[in-house]
Amino acid sequence: MKISVYSMLPFGKSLLQFLEFAINAGVTVSDGAVAIDKETLAAQIVDKLKVEMKDWQPQINGVAVLDNETKLAAVKFLAGVASAVLQKG
DSSP: OOOOHHHHHHHHHHHHHHHHHHHHHHHHHHTSSSOOOHHHHHHHHHHHHHHHHTTOOOEETTEEOOOHHHHHHHHHHHHHHHHHHHHHO
């Protein structure tokens, strides 16, 4: 099965928007005076992303692509990327 780039654009755009949200949420969390480690930062971002992404039901070619377990994996992935970016920045 071949998936066209165009059918993936809405999904990819949504992921990018959620990553941007995760980074902004991480900035807010890490703005405190106390240093925060990467794992704690990621956990805080996960909590915020779960709420933000709860109603997200992406489709590719008309097929729903995320069950609850896969959505949680996406949340953790985005939180990990965001915390890594923030730790480097």
